[in-house]
Amino acid sequence: xxPREEGKAMDxxxxxxxxxxxxxxxxxxxxxxxxxxxxxxxxxxEDLAEVGDKKVLLEFHNSHRPPKEIVFPQTEVILRYKREKxxxxxxxxxxxxxxxxxxxxxxxxxxxxxxxxxxxxxxNPDPYYWERRKKVILVGLACKEPHxxxxxxxxxxxxxxxxxxxxxxxxxxxxxxxxxxxxxxxDLMSKGPFKKASxxxxxxxxxxxxxxxxxxxxxxxxxxxxxxxxxxxxxxxFDDAFWDETSKGCIGCGACTYLCPTCHCxxxxxxxSMKEGRRVRTWDSCQYPDFTLHSSSHNPRPIKKHRIRxxxxxxxxxxxxxxxxxxxxxxxxxxxxxxxxxxIYRIIMDVKEVAE
Amino acid sequence: MTGAKAKAKAKAKxxxxxxxxxxxxxxxxxxxxxxxxVIGYQDGTYGGRDRPLFVENAEDCGKxxxxxxxxxxxxxxxxxxxxxxxxxxxEPDPRPIGIVIKGCDxxxxxxxxxxxxxxxxxxxxxxxxxxxxxxxxKLRKALRGSMPLxxxxxxxxxxxxxxxxxxxxxxKVELKMKDVMLDKCHDCDRxxxxxxxxxxxxxxxxxxxxxxxxxxxxxxxxxxxxxxEEIEAMSLEDRWEYWKEQFSKCIRCYACRSVCPMCxxxxxxxxxxxxxxxxxxxxEEKAKRTKWIEKSNDLxxxxxxxxxxxxxxxxxxxxxxxxxxxxxxxxxxxxxxxxLRKDMKELFGYEAGVDCEEKPALATIRVSDPEEYVR
Numbered sequence: 001x002x003p004r005e006e007g008k009a010m011d012x013x014x015x016x017x018x019x020x021x022x023x024x025x026x027x028x029x030x031x032x033x034x035x036x037x038x039x040x041x042x043x044x045x046e047d048l049a050e051v052g053d054k055k056v057l058l059e060f061h062n063s064h065r066p067p068k069e070i071v072f073p074q075t076e077v078i079l080r081y082k083r084e085k086x087x088x089x090x091x092x093x094x095x096x097x098x099x100x101x102x103x104x105x106x107x108x109x110x111x112x113x114x115x116x117x118x119x120x121x122x123x124n125p126d127p128y129y130w131e132r133r134k135k136v137i138l139v140g141l142a143c144k145e146p147h148x149x150x151x152x153x154x155x156x157x158x159x160x161x162x163x164x165x166x167x168x169x170x171x172x173x174x175x176x177x178x179x180x181x182x183x184x185x186x187d188l189m190s191k192g193p194f195k196k197a198s199x200x201x202x203x204x205x206x207x208x209x210x211x212x213x214x215x216x217x218x219x220x221x222x223x224x225x226x227x228x229x230x231x232x233x234x235x236x237x238f239d240d241a242f243w244d245e246t247s248k249g250c251i252g253c254g255a256c257t258y259l260c261p262t263c264h265c266x267x268x269x270x271x272x273s274m275k276e277g278r279r280v281r282t283w284d285s286c287q288y289p290d291f292t293l294h295s296s297s298h299n300p301r302p303i304k305k306h307r308i309r310x311x312x313x314x315x316x317x318x319x320x321x322x323x324x325x326x327x328x329x330x331x332x333x334x335x336x337x338x339x340x341x342x343x344i345y346r347i348i349m350d351v352k353e354v355a356e
Numbered sequence: 357m358t359g360a361k362a363k364a365k366a367k368a369k370x371x372x373x374x375x376x377x378x379x380x381x382x383x384x385x386x387x388x389x390x391x392x393x394v395i396g397y398q399d400g401t402y403g404g405r406d407r408p409l410f411v412e413n414a415e416d417c418g419k420x421x422x423x424x425x426x427x428x429x430x431x432x433x434x435x436x437x438x439x440x441x442x443x444x445x446x447e448p449d450p451r452p453i454g455i456v457i458k459g460c461d462x463x464x465x466x467x468x469x470x471x472x473x474x475x476x477x478x479x480x481x482x483x484x485x486x487x488x489x490x491x492x493x494k495l496r497k498a499l500r501g502s503m504p505l506x507x508x509x510x511x512x513x514x515x516x517x518x519x520x521x522x523x524x525x526x527x528k529v530e531l532k533m534k535d536v537m538l539d540k541c542h543d544c545d546r547x548x549x550x551x552x553x554x555x556x557x558x559x560x561x562x563x564x565x566x567x568x569x570x571x572x573x574x575x576x577x578x579x580x581x582x583x584x585e586e587i588e589a590m591s592l593e594d595r596w597e598y599w600k601e602q603f604s605k606c607i608r609c610y611a612c613r614s615v616c617p618m619c620x621x622x623x624x625x626x627x628x629x630x631x632x633x634x635x636x637x638x639x640e641e642k643a644k645r646t647k648w649i650e651k652s653n654d655l656x657x658x659x660x661x662x663x664x665x666x667x668x669x670x671x672x673x674x675x676x677x678x679x680x681x682x683x684x685x686x687x688x689x690x691x692x693x694x695x696l697r698k699d700m701k702e703l704f705g706y707e708a709g710v711d712c713e714e715k716p717a718l719a720t721i722r723v724s725d726p727e728e729y730v731r
Contacts, residue, residue, distance in 0.1 A: 040605075040686070064685075065607070074607065075652040148402055148508040217506035249408040251432060253611035255684045269628065271650045282651045285609075290629050295642065297633040302441050339615050339682035340428060341400040341407035 010186050012194030013201050015175040019056065022192030023048055026101055029191070031137075034070065036063055036104040045070070045102060057104065058171050061147040062331060066109045066261035067102055071133045072116060074258075074283045078128060078268070082276040093278075095131045101188065104141045107161035107168070108152045108329040112261025113138065114164030118323045119264050128281070137184055140165040144208055146216045149332030151345045154220035156227070157329055159212035170205040177205040218332075218345055222352075227320030230348065233355050234317040238309070242354045246347055247308035249340040254285035256311070256334035256342070262327050265291075286310055312347055371515055374422040374484050374557035378456055381482050381554050385454050386414040391480050392437070394454035395430045396420040404513035404522065405492055408433070422456070422556065424490045424515045424533065429461045429676045431617040434474055439622075452480040456556075459486055459546030463674035463709025464617040466551055470716050471672075473620060483552025487515065488533050488541040493686075495522075495536045502529050540677040540690070543580050545573075550710065581698045583691055599659065605685040606658045608651075612679035612689055613665065618672045625649055625664050666692040671700050671717025674709035 014022060023033050027048060034045040037054040042064040048056070080091045117133065120126040143150075143159035152158060162168050166185030169176045177197060180186040257263045267284040271277050284291060287308075292301045301307050319327035328344065335343050382394040398409035398419045406425040410433075411417055437453055457465060462483060468474045490513060499508070503524050511524040520536055522529040534542070548555070587595060610626065613619045622632035625648045633642070648664075650657045673693045680689045700706045703726055706717045 042686070075654065145505055148505055215504075215506055217509035245410070248410040248433075251611070251614040251682075253614035253682065254609040255611045255682075258607045258609045259684060267628075267651055269651050271652065280650070280652045282653070284651075288610075289631055290627060293629060293631070293633065295633075297635050297637060304436070335402065337684040339611055339678070341402075341405060343401040346401050 010180045011197045012178050013175050013197045014194050018193045025191045032098050032100040034102045062106050067105055068261050071136055076281045077278045078281055079279045095128055097132050097135050099135050101137045103139045105138050107140055108157055108331040109261045110138050110140050110164035111157050111161055111329045115262045116264055137166045139167045142170040143212045147332055148217045149335040151218040152330035153216055153224055155326045155328050155330045156224050160209035170208050172204040177201045221349055227326050231317040231320040234313055237354050240354050243305045243309045247305040250304045250308050250342055251340055252287055254287055255337040257285035259333040259337045261329055261331055371423050377556040378422055378482055379417045379420050382420055383414045383417040391454040392449050392451045395433055396456040397426040402509050403492055404511045422484055425513055427489050429678045430455050431461050431464045435620045452478050454480045456482045457549050459549050460676040462549035462551045464676055466712050467672055467674055467709045469712050481552045482554050482556055483549035484556040485548050488537040490536050491538040498531055498536055545577055584695045584698050602687050603658050605687055608653045611682040615678045615682040626661050666696055669693045670696040671706055672708050
């Protein structure tokens with residue numbers, strides 16, 4: 001896990017004009033700095049060293065794709081093999097990554113990384129994940145205006161949440177008000193021309209956070225959901241016809257999975273010939289029909305109803321039970337990207353009625 | 357009544373009449389028990405969009421609707437039902453599926469009939485005349501600044517003549533349909549479905565198969581392929597750079613494949629396993645299966661997938677445009693499939709989805725087929 005705060009948190013204020021100065025100093029010390037920029041009408045995180053004169057965004061809803069691929073890439077080589085003159089050599093491949101600062105990550109996506117930290121920990125921590133994760137420092141940007149499909153507060157998050165973050169920035173008219181969350185974050189702040197923050201700055205930042213919550217279109221009906229309460233509720237409706245109705249429209253693509261900040265299922269395949277090749281880990285989706293297809297041809301999740309139900313249960317029951325937290329951060333990307341308007345927020349809200 | 361007259365009449369009707377007729381027809385066939393269920397459209401959960409609805413009970417027909425948000429090509433769900441695993445001892449239900457069909461969708465159904473993957477008696481087509489479907493990305497761009505973002509969640513849209521009316525909590529916005537329509541709708545020559553059992557909102561007798569006049573007109577029509585020609589005009593190097601950039605965006609979610617009614621293969625080039633696995637499939641057969649495309653999203657694998665899918669669409673794709681709409685990365689997929697459509701039209705005078713009696717293009721050889729490759 002990323003070490004939590006040692007000692008008191010630090011705050012400060014960075015003038016807007018000094019943002020590039022700070023990011024530049026971070027780069028000068030050998031770090032890669034990823035920043036949100038716009039390309040083809042979409043926001044994505046790109047290396048500051050390569051964005052040219054593209055503007056580093058402070059006004060945007062969220063990146064089109066979550067930055068989870070920085071710690072968990074879609075395609076990752078984990079070993080290579082070669083057969084020469086009858087001898088087989090196997091080379092284990094470990095990620096090579098420099099210290100990377102992700103600037104402008106949203107609290108929901110940082111919370112997503114925090115959840116992935118939990119998933120890839122345990123008695124057998126994933127070495128590929130952690131080799132990257134330990135090098136990644138997250139500098140979050142509090143949301144000013146949530147997207148109409150956002151619902152972070154419903155799942156216990158916030159537009160100004162700090163889970164997973166090293167620093168939280170809030171854009172106020174005087175500049176970027178910053179609070180350190182971890183020792184790494186404090187250290188990062190010391191590299192930039194941050195000035196002492198005043199009570200006025202703190203108040204303004206607080207107001208931004210409150211306004212963002214007020215502007216949320218999808219409010220948690222009945223308050224933020226408690227993971228264990230939802231898990232218990234779902235336990236009672238597993239066989240309900242509700243899942244037939246909900247899943248009929250699904251076309252079984254993987255858009256929801258691949259745009260989700262917390263989805264982490266993967267497949268491992270060998271690519272190559274008898275002579276040489278590589279073993280590759282790739283993202284996979286439980287929404288694909290072959291995800292649970294056995295070699296015997298039996299499929300424990302043969303129809304879409306089973307797979308949609310699985311997606312909901314994994315995020316809203318199994319993960320709360322095994323990790324103590326929802327496997328969903330309410331970023332809304334699955335809702336926006338679903339070609340047939342499957343809406344996981346509505347499913348969770350409607351399940352309560354089904355149970356009654 | 358001929359196709360052209362039906363087309364004119366369809367344009368004149370309003371969406372309310374069509375909605376009412378769809379609801380009444382669905383109610384009737386469900387009450388009579390002549391269909392298994394009806395697939396149509398209902399209100400979506402945000403942004404004024406619609407989403408598919410599967411109705412099994414006559415009393416739920418009130419949720420069915422018709423409007424400018426009815427984007428989806430519902431014929432993609434036919435194969436799901438056909439391949440539904442049955443319980444032990446359960447006999448397949450021989451009744452047809454009721455399905456609401458637009459002009460573009462109807463052409464896909466005709467293509468499925470041509471390929472004999474479905475039979476005519478397996479579908480009960482509730483055709484509906486269409487005056488254009490909203491492109492939600494264009495709509496949201498057009499609405500920027502005119503309403504608070506949170507109001508987008510519950511906004512409602514409907515068409516009045518050539519206007520799109522957007523109603524939200526704080527007011528109303530009027531837009532021109534042509535400014536927010538899907539690209540594919542601009543040159544539409546299939547406002548009325550080519551095949552239907554009932555035409556919603558009309559009192560016209562059902563047409564058993566597309567009438568000769570409509571088919572003749574369609575074949576003779578010169579299709580605007582300027583979007584394809586723009587790419588054809590590029591040098592090979594520029595074209596390669598263009599497609600490399602587009603395909604680098606691909607996340608291999610396969611939304612394009614999943615949403616396409618013509619992509620019904622259980623053995624797909626892209627799947628690492630054969631989905632038509634049976635209990636008696638031999639180990640040799642499983643081991644021998646060729647892996648055409650790797651799961652890793654290296655550019656070469658991704659490009660191979662897209663080119664293969666485009667080639668497999670030749671003579672079959674009816675340009676319903678769903679692949680491009682479904683793509684979460686906004687890759688211009690129609691440019692690829694339409695290139696194949698252009699080739700089919702120019703080389704063979706063939707257009708997919710027009711005539712049920714016609715044989716599939718790639719299953720037909722004619723003496724007159726061009727043979728420039730034979731030197």
